[in-house]
Amino acid sequence: MGQALLKKVQKLKEWPHFSGEEEYDHIEFIRGIEIIIEDFELPEILLTARFNTMFTRSAHEWYIKLRQAHGHQSWTWWKSQTINKWANHSWRFKVETAMNMQYLVQIKTKLYHGFSKKKTN
Numbered sequence: 001m002g003q004a005l006l007k008k009v010q011k012l013k014e015w016p017h018f019s020g021e022e023e024y025d026h027i028e029f030i031r032g033i034e035i036i037i038e039d040f041e042l043p044e045i046l047l048t049a050r051f052n053t054m055f056t057r058s059a060h061e062w063y064i065k066l067r068q069a070h071g072h073q074s075w076t077w078w079k080s081q082t083i084n085k086w087a088n089h090s091w092r093f094k095v096e097t098a099m100n101m102q103y104l105v106q107i108k109t110k111l112y113h114g115f116s117k118k119k120t121n
Contacts, residue, residue: 015036016054017055018059019056019059020062021059029082033075044075047075048072048075051063062085
């Protein structure tokens with residue numbers, strides 16, 4: 001790996017971190033990694049070597065257990081594992097429910113304003 005590439009790569013503190021504790025944390029993490037790979041044409045080994053500090057809190061515990069069980073793996077493998085772990089059925093249900101509730105609030109607001117305008121006219 002050339003010195004020019006190493007100089008171009010962001011410092012670790014600027015890399016995405018993943019705690020596994022926020023609702024959309026895994027999506028933001030994956031998008032951040034994909035952007036870095038694309039922008040810097042980053043070799044996977046440089047990316048995956050940094051996972052020990054990029055994963056934090058409960059995600060770090062999860063990472064350590066998987067790393068011990070499966071050894072070094074590619075970004076594609078880790079991405080798939082992250083999605084399988086954090087984009088599970090209950091997460092999807094929670095997101096869909098929240099979106100439906102937001103939609104219902106918008107409809108109720110429109111209906112309320114529509115009826116209010118008719119009453120004042």
